[in-house]
Amino acid sequence: MSASEASKTQPADDLPDLFGIELERHDIPPLDNGPAKRTTRKGRKPKPAAAVPAHKTFASSIDLIADLALHQALGREGVRLLRSDSAPVVIIQVPDTAWIDPISGAANRLTRSRAHVVNAKSIARRDEEMEHTLAQAIRYGRPLVAISPDPGRLLPSSLRGAADLTVVIPPLTSRFAGRVIRRWCKGPGPSDLKNGDVAGLTIVDFAAALRPASTYEQSLERIRRAVATRRTPLVPATGPYLHELTGYGAAHAWAMAMADDVERVRNGQAKPEVLEWALVSGPPGTGKSQLAMATARTANVPLLQISISQLFTSGSGHLGTVLQRLNLFRDELMHAAAYGPVLALFEEADALPSRSSGDGAHADFWAPVITAWLLLIDEVRASGLPILLMATTNHAQALDPALTRPGRFDRHFTIMPPSDPKDLIGILRVHLGTDLAGDDLGTVARLGLGATGAEVAGWVRGARRRARQARRALRLDDLMAEVAPPDRRPWPEQQATARHEAAHAIVATRLGIHVTAASILAEGQQAGWTQLRMPSRTPTRAQLEAHAVALLAGRAADMMFGDGPDTGAATDLRQATDLVATLHGTFGLGRTLASRIPSKGGDQGWIADPVLSATVEDHLQALMQVAHTMVAADRAAITALADELLRDRVVDAVAILVTAERHRPRYRVPAGRRPPG
Known part of the structure; x- marks a missing residue:
């Protein structure tokens, strides 16, 4: 018995889920293993040929994959329908265009070339052409099989409406791959396949991994190499996890x-x-x-x-x-x-x-x-x-x-810039890699608090450039020079900035507003900054007024401790004005309920309303008097925090709270506005 005949008598090992339907075997005529009767052109007798391996009972591995996939997608009833004489119309959706030709061949083998097979790869055929093809199939009682990766877009509605059955051939899975390998290699096959082992493979990739006389291990190794090759260009190869x-x-x-x-x-x-x-x-x-x-x-x-x-x-x-x-x-x-x-x-x-x-x-x-x-x-x-x-x-x-x-x-x-020095240290470590592994980055993080990840990356690049120019390894002072360059401003200007930011921080703390940090590091047009956090997404009138007072406290300190008001409070005044204007013109927290300012804020159209404009000005003047009173009563705390800013250039929330607690104000803070804790 030849190898081909032997293969036909073998059970379909792993295929009971194909509903007992015999697969087309695509047999290759066996070679004669008996005594050679033929002679070569030179009269020599040829050597006896070895028995044809079991895998040769299939024309190719790609045909095997297509046959198994089609039978699995159709199921028992689908196969019977396609083989029937009722001229069925069947649509087969495939994972991609590489599957179209193999599935076309499988459909022809299944129907013994009785079916009209239509391939829709990219451009839908014209409706009239498809209707003619459909009419011809019905006229001659032949099945019509339409194969496409996207039937909804690439097949006309006339065909989709006439379909008796639509099936989907899914992408390769570990279970299906194991079935194919067992069928190809004729044995129990692998049991440790995972979906990740075949993810990303086309039918051509998978078929190329199945070679004649290959072992399971060799086939699996080729499959995994193909997966790695397919993934590498698309999966990010650099950057943090x-x-x-x-x-x-x-x-x-x-x-x-x-x-x-x-x-x-x-x-x-x-x-x-x-x-x-x-x-x-x-x-x-x-x-x-x-x-x-x-x-x-x-x-x-x-x-x-x-x-x-x-x-x-x-x-x-x-x-x-x-x-x-x-x-x-x-x-x-x-x-x-x-x-x-x-x-x-x-x-x-x-x-x-x-x-x-x-x-x-x-x-x-x-x-x-x-x-x-x-x-x-x-x-x-x-x-x-x-x-x-x-x-x-x-x-x-x-x-x-x-x-x-x-x-x-x-x-x-x-996602906002990090407000916790620990988070900024983590970002620094990502960009530094193995550099400065043993150094304490706490001071750098405090000085750089409020910076974005992009700014941190720029610091690290600049620090490495300094080290290269000096022809040495990166040092902490290189990074420090990028994060906080020496302050070239005159000393009186630095003192005025420190008092301004300290007043924001201390008054806000007294009013129960969380202050993340304060700094006298110049950034762009800003001489310094103080981060205040609104206590609620739906603030009350009292909370809005408290926030405005904290914003105005810097100007009050300029007038009380310095040379008088200057242009440094322009941003503070704009923010305080927006708060008060929306309080009256948007949120209905003033004397009227009419909404005259868009809820997005920042719209200055209210200035044209003389009544609202006067209301906002009067309210701001009253809040400014509150700011003056609070700054005067907290002179000791503001002065102490300003000294810390001049020394450290940045102070965090803990330092602000400690200073505020150490220097009590010369007035009683209302219980409802005391900071928590």
């Missing part, structure tokens, strides 16, 4: 959870629906994109990035090319997700104008682009593919409301 990042708050915990969920989805322990989508907002340089890259690297998934600017730089910028690039990104994303989890990053989301802004300029251009983005997001969400989508923006308030509604993004995180 999530556990190395600090200062991201709730966003960090979410990202860690998503990395775990991605692994569960990859291993078949959870469905893609567990992956939450997130919008991450915050000032420039706070590490929003870095969070996405660290998530992709930690989860070991491809990262596909796109932004509005890329839509224009990758083509002519005309509406048609912009929409075409969007469709291309969608296709790339869906193709990648067909083989395993993918992280998609939509950067600069605020570059998409909001349709609710009231600005009609270029609306004819932007409306289709915004609609295409929304449809893309909905299509990706509805696909059921393992896609984790993150969007970043510097201005969340500028986004189109349709983009942020429930059902598109599950979570919204705001």
Whole structure:
């Protein structure tokens, strides 16, 4: 009995789930193993040929993969329908275009070449052509099989409506791969395959790993090499992992959870629906994109990035090319997700104008682009593919409301510059790597408090440049020189700045406002800064007034301890004015309920209203008197904190509280406004 005949008598080992249907074997005629009767051209007798290996009973490994996949997708009833004489119409959705030709061959073998097979790879056929093909199949009583990676887009509605059966061939899984390997190698096969072992492979990649006479181990090794080759260009190869990042708050915990969920989805322990989508907002340089890259690297998934600017730089910028690039990104994303989890990053989301802004300029251009983005997001969400989508923006308030509604993004995180020196130390360590491993970065972190991750990266680059120029290793003073360069301002100016910021901090503390830190380090046009935190998302009138008094305390100190008011309080006055104006004109906390100022704030149109303008001015003058009284009563604490600022240049919340407690004011603070603790 030849090897081919022997293979037909063997049970279909691992295929009871194919419902007992005999697979087409695609036999190759066996070679004769008996005495040779033939002669060569030179009259010599050929050597006896070895028996044909079991794997030769299939024309190729790719045919085996296609046959098994098609039978599994159709099931018992589907196979019977396709083989019947009822001229059925069957649509087969495949993971990508590489599957189309192999599945076409499998369909022909299954129907013994009776079926009309239609391949829709990229462009849908015209409806009239498809209707003619459908009519011909019905006329001659032959099945019609349409194969496409995206039937909804690439097949006309006439065919989709006539379909008796639509089946989906899923991407490669570990279970299916193990079945194919057992069938190819004729044996019990591997049992330790995981979805990660085949994630990202096309049918061609998988078939290429199955060679004649290969062992299970050799086949598995080729498969794993192919997976590594497929993943490497897309998975971030550099940058920190999530556990190395600090200062991201709730966003960090979410990202860690998503990395775990991605692994569960990859291993078949959870469905893609567990992956939450997130919008991450915050000032420039706070590490929003870095969070996405660290998530992709930690989860070991491809990262596909796109932004509005890329839509224009990758083509002519005309509406048609912009929409075409969007469709291309969608296709790339869906193709990648067909083989395993993918992280998609939509950067600069605020570059998409909001349709609710009231600005009609270029609306004819932007409306289709915004609609295409929304449809893309909905299509990706509805696909059921393992896609984790993150969007970043510097201005969340500028986004189109349709983009942020429930059902598109599950979570919204705001990332601000670190307010805790420990978080800033963590960011410094990420950028320093192994440099300054044994040095205490506490002083550097206190001096740099309030800086973004991008600014920290700039400090480290500058410090390394200093070390290179000096031809030595990096030292702590190199970093210190970048974070806090020597103050070149005259000493009286430094003293005035210290008193100004100390007054903000002490008065705010007396009023129960949390002060994160205060500094006399000059930044841009600012001679110093004090970080105040609003106590509530829905503040009362008393809380708004207290915040305004704390803002005005710096000007009061300038007038009381210095040479009088100067231009250094301009920002304080603007913020205090906005607070008082919205108190009266937006929040209904004054004498009237009428809302005359947009809730977004910052609108100065109220100045044209003489009544409201006078009300705001009178209220500010009254609050300024309160600030004067409090600064005069707390002169000792303000002076002591100013001395600390001149010495350390930055003081944190603990130092401010200690100084305020050590020097009590010369008045009684109302019980309701005492700082907690």
